[in-house]
Amino acid sequence: MDDPTPRPPRRKRYAGKNPRRFEDKYKEHDPLRFADTVAKVLASGKTPAGSHVPILVEECLDALRLSPGMTGVDCTLGYGGHALRILDRIQPGGFLIGLDQDPIELPKTEARIRQAGHAPDAFAAIRSNYAGIAKVLAGHAPGGADFIFADLGCSSMQFDDPSRGFSFKHEGPLDMRMNPQKGLSAADWIARISADDLADALASHSDEPRAEELAAILAGQSYPTTTALAAAVRTATAADPETQDLTVRRVFQAIRIAVNEEFTALDMFLRALPFSLKPGGRAAILTFHSGEDRRVKKSFQAHHRDGVFSQISDGVIVASSEERRLNPRSTPAKLRWAERAGA
Ligand SMILES: C[S@@+](CC[C@H](N)C(=O)[O-])C[C@H]1O[C@@H](n2cnc3c(N)ncnc32)[C@H](O)[C@@H]1O
Numbered sequence: 538m539d540d541p542t543p544r545p546p547r548r549k550r551y552a553g554k555n556p557r558r559f560e561d562k563y564k565e566h567d568p569l570r571f572a573d574t575v576a577k578v579l580a581s582g583k584t585p586a587g588s589h590v591p592i593l594v595e596e597c598l599d600a601l602r603l604s605p606g607m608t609g610v611d612c613t614l615g616y617g618g619h620a621l622r623i624l625d626r627i628q629p630g631g632f633l634i635g636l637d638q639d640p641i642e643l644p645k646t647e648a649r650i651r652q653a654g655h656a657p658d659a660f661a662a663i664r665s666n667y668a669g670i671a672k673v674l675a676g677h678a679p680g681g682a683d684f685i686f687a688d689l690g691c692s693s694m695q696f697d698d699p700s701r702g703f704s705f706k707h708e709g710p711l712d713m714r715m716n717p718q719k720g721l722s723a724a725d726w727i728a729r730i731s732a733d734d735l736a737d738a739l740a741s742h743s744d745e746p747r748a749e750e751l752a753a754i755l756a757g758q759s760y761p762t763t764t765a766l767a768a769a770v771r772t773a774t775a776a777d778p779e780t781q782d783l784t785v786r787r788v789f790q791a792i793r794i795a796v797n798e799e800f801t802a803l804d805m806f807l808r809a810l811p812f813s814l815k816p817g818g819r820a821a822i823l824t825f826h827s828g829e830d831r832r833v834k835k836s837f838q839a840h841h842r843d844g845v846f847s848q849i850s851d852g853v854i855v856a857s858s859e860e861r862r863l864n865p866r867s868t869p870a871k872l873r874w875a876e877r878a879g880a
Contacts, residue, residue, distance in 0.1 A: 548759055558697055559707065562586035569651040583861055588691040591618025592867040598622055598855050600821040600874035601684040606630035609684035610813075612667035612806070615636060615692040617646040623686065624655050634677055635662045635665070638716045641701075642694050654730070657859060666716075668805035670825035674813050688823040689803065691715055691793065693866065703793060705767035705785050713793045721745070723796050724761055742800070742828055751788065763789075790826065803829060807836040810846045816880025825869050834848040837875045847878035 550562040555657060564571035564580060564584040576615045578585045597619060600608070604625035611620045614635035624633055635650070637643045641825060647662035665673055695715060696703045702712030702723065711724040722730070730738075736752035739745035760766040770785045777784075794800060810820055824830040830853070840846040856867035 540728050542647050545847055555672055559586050560691060561704070568705060572786040573700075576648050579863070580625060584693045584697065584864070584866065586697060589616035589618060590864045591616075591622070592688065592864065592870045593854065593856055593860070593872050594622055596872055597686060597688075597823065598626060599645060600850070600854070600872060601686060601819050603627055603684060607632075607683035608632045608678050609682045609818075610634045610636060610670065610678075610686070612670060612685065612687040612838050613641065613689065614646055615688065616642070616661065616694060617650050617780040619686060619688060619732055620646075621653060623684075624650070624653075624660060628659065631659065632678070633660050634673065635660065636665045636673065636721075637662075638664065639692070639695065640718060640848060642692065645783045645856050666802055668689065668809075670806060670813050678808055681818065682813055685813060685818070685820045686812060687806070689799075689829050690711075691797075691826045699763070702763050702813075703765055703789070705763055708762055708764040708869075711763050711766055713796050715795055715797050719794065720798070723766075723792050724759070724772045726755065727755060727766070727792065730756050737789045739788065740855075742794040743787040744827065745784070745787045745791060747784065748757065751784070755788075794828070800832065802826065803832055807832060810836075810878055811840050811875075812879040816877055818877045820877075821872060821874040824871050830871050830873075844878055846875040847880070848876040850874045 551558065556562045564574040566587040568575045568585065568588065575585045577760040579590065603623060603624070605627060606629070608631065609623070609627070609629045611623060611633060614620055615639040619634070620633060620635050624631070637646070643662055643664050650662070661671060661677065670685070679762045679805060691703060695701050699707035699709035711722065713723040714720060727735070732752045735756040736748045739748035739752060745751065749772065751773055756771070759787065759798050760769060766788070771781050772790050774781050774784050812843050814820060822833050823850055824833055837846060837849045841849045850873045853873055856870055861868045
């Protein structure tokens with residue numbers, strides 16, 4: 538007699554011994570079931586698919602001077618790596634607001650943090666751009682925050698997932714939006730931009746030395762996929778094979794910053810930041826390239842001079858050689874902190 542119980546769908550087969558494609562790495566996507574596989578991937582200096590390895594964690598926690606009972610904001614919740622460690626330090630009695638603009642990853646991260654035992658009276662996940670931090674605090678912590686943390690840029694979940702279209706290493710639709718429900722995809726943005734505006738973006742967002750030459754070739758063209766854009770940049774720089782990869786990287790970075798309006802959001806955030814902190818409250822910000830770090834440094838220094846911040850970090854804190862070996866994505870990270878005056 539036929540068995541009436543429906544069988545679970547079979548997992549698709551991949552070629553070779555180990556899965557290579559992001560979507561086939563089903564063990565890495567399920568760290569609770571396959572902890573051994575995830576530990577092996579981490580030990581090899583790689584980021585398991587669908588996750589993010591938090592950077593400079595101890596240094597960020599120390600810079601924020603956390604203690605039980607504090608209320609604060611993680612402006613860039615991501616996978617929740619920093620948030621979980623912050624939550625450990627502010628309990629009992631503390632409250633963390635986690636912001637992120639990514640509607641795809643935020644619910645997964647909120648579920649993970651709830652599963653780790655943090656109830657709504659200790660943690661709230663809010664889909665918001667950190668540019669609107671003042672409004673978020675007015676609704677949730679009108680007295681201001683004891684601490685504010687931001688880990689800028691995009692997460693490994695976004696970067697490594699070909700369907701999000703961030704990386705030139707994997708073929709996918711050329712999208713690059715952290716919030717795909719808002720604004721133009723990278724493909725539409727390039728198709729509509731003028732050569733002058735693209736040259737400006739390449740020069741100001743990633744210090745691209747051949748900004749004008751590349752912009753004249755790329756602006757107004759149709760590149761539906763990440764690999765099509767990468768191939769066009771490689772063709773344009775074929776005479777200089779040694780710098781080709783670096784140029785592709787810079788072009789992708791500049792377009793990502795433009796499509797997500799990252800500097801506009803960061804400037805708005807930095808203007809609101811000091812006044813979102815309680816007297817004596819601390820902010821810590823991790824940056825990953827000179828355009829971000831310049832803005833944070835200038836803003837912190839200006840508010841130190843005008844007395845709004847009583848102290849700022851002396852220079853930048855960077856990852857140790859051991860952290861860089863274990864997580865090469867920590868290599869460009871720079872941490873700065875500031876303390877609101879009037880404690
Ligand atoms: C580097 S990841 C943060 C990783 C996180 N610290 C962790 O340990 O998992 C940056 C996150 O910030 C989010 N993000 C970037 N810009 C944002 C903005 N303007 N407003 C809100 N979220 C933003 C991205 O969607 C991404 O999830």
